[in-house]
Amino acid sequence: MINGIDSMTCQEFQERLPDLIGAGEDLHDHPHYCSCALCRALLADLEAIAEAARQLLPVVDPPEELWEHIELAIQKEEASARSETVAKSG
Amino acid sequence: MHPLSSPVELPPPVVQSPARDLTAVGDAAGDETLARAQAGDHAAFAQLYSLHKRRIYSLCLRMVGDVAEAEDLTQEAFLQLHRKIATFRGDSSFVTWLHRLAINVVLMRLRKKGLSLISLDEVMEPVADEGPGRSFGALDLTLAGTLDRLVLQRAVADLPAGYRLIFILHDIEGYEHNEIASMLGCSIGNSKSQLHKARLRLRENLCSKLAKEARP
Numbered sequence: 001m002i003n004g005i006d007s008m009t010c011q012e013f014q015e016r017l018p019d020l021i022g023a024g025e026d027l028h029d030h031p032h033y034c035s036c037a038l039c040r041a042l043l044a045d046l047e048a049i050a051e052a053a054r055q056l057l058p059v060v061d062p063p064e065e066l067w068e069h070i071e072l073a074i075q076k077e078e079a080s081a082r083s084e085t086v087a088k089s090g
Numbered sequence: 091m092h093p094l095s096s097p098v099e100l101p102p103p104v105v106q107s108p109a110r111d112l113t114a115v116g117d118a119a120g121d122e123t124l125a126r127a128q129a130g131d132h133a134a135f136a137q138l139y140s141l142h143k144r145r146i147y148s149l150c151l152r153m154v155g156d157v158a159e160a161e162d163l164t165q166e167a168f169l170q171l172h173r174k175i176a177t178f179r180g181d182s183s184f185v186t187w188l189h190r191l192a193i194n195v196v197l198m199r200l201r202k203k204g205l206s207l208i209s210l211d212e213v214m215e216p217v218a219d220e221g222p223g224r225s226f227g228a229l230d231l232t233l234a235g236t237l238d239r240l241v242l243q244r245a246v247a248d249l250p251a252g253y254r255l256i257f258i259l260h261d262i263e264g265y266e267h268n269e270i271a272s273m274l275g276c277s278i279g280n281s282k283s284q285l286h287k288a289r290l291r292l293r294e295n296l297c298s299k300l301a302k303e304a305r306p
Binding site: 017018019021022042045046048049050052053054055056060061062063066067069070071073074077 | 132135136139143144147148151152160161164165168169172173237238239242243246257261262267278279281282283285286289290292293296297
């Protein structure tokens with residue numbers, strides 16, 4: 001897809017996308033974006049995905065009994081540390 | 091800044107993401123609870139668990155996609171927190187510190203299971219159908235306005251592990267590429283590239299699904 005001031009092909013544009021996006025550049029002014037409907041559609045989809053991802057913040061609670069397991073494991077660790085200390089000192 | 095480059099402003103979430111608001115729990119009451127937990131107060135530690143369990147568990151669940159394993163990892167993360175909490179000095183926010191700790195626990199597990207995180211490309215599924223020429227033009231549906239939370243959630247869960255990891259860390263958890271590179275031991279360029287591929291894969295899967303649903 002080449003025209004006028006845009007001498008970049010879709011392939012070249014898309015190969016550069018990870019860097020361009022990662023650098024935070026506003027691609028809406030990019031000559032290729034302005035001249036290529038296909039790449040505009042691609043970017044619109046990628047933006048839709050990134051936007052939707054922001055709605056995926058956590059919503060799941062762990063089961064209630066998990067805390068009991070953690071508490072038990074902590075108690076075991078502490079008991080084990082205490083007996084090691086006693087063994088060393090005794 | 092381009093909207094794809096970094097997760098930015100959100101509507102006020104109930105529980106915040108590390109990169110989005112790292113100081114949310116750093117209020118006076120939170121600081122006091124933290125200080126008490128550091129001094130060995132079990133009730134304060136239980137309070138910290140209550141405050142952060144949802145975020146940590148959800149993170150684990152997304153990253154491994156298995157409820158039992160996510161519970162196990164959440165337990166391990168909080169056990170590690172208990173062992174290390176006295177060493178927290180406040181150089182970063184506590185939320186950031188805890189999330190990094192939890193992510194490291196998950197990464198350790200993934201490494202044990204054979205997922206090489208140094209060279210993510212090698213562990214990805216073959217992506218022969220995903221060259222640069224593949225992504226443009228072929229899809230005749232647009233995703234804007236059609237994506238809902240559950241659909242995307244399922245699509246993310248179906249991503250290959252390496253893609254899923256980067257996508258979750260960047261697009262959902264809000265980490266920057268330099269932070270991800272540091273956590274995973276890969277280059278920043280690798281992180282950017284993998285994120286892009288993950289999004290392309292998601293786009294392809296989502297469009298295929300929408301196309302199927304649109305057929306009579």
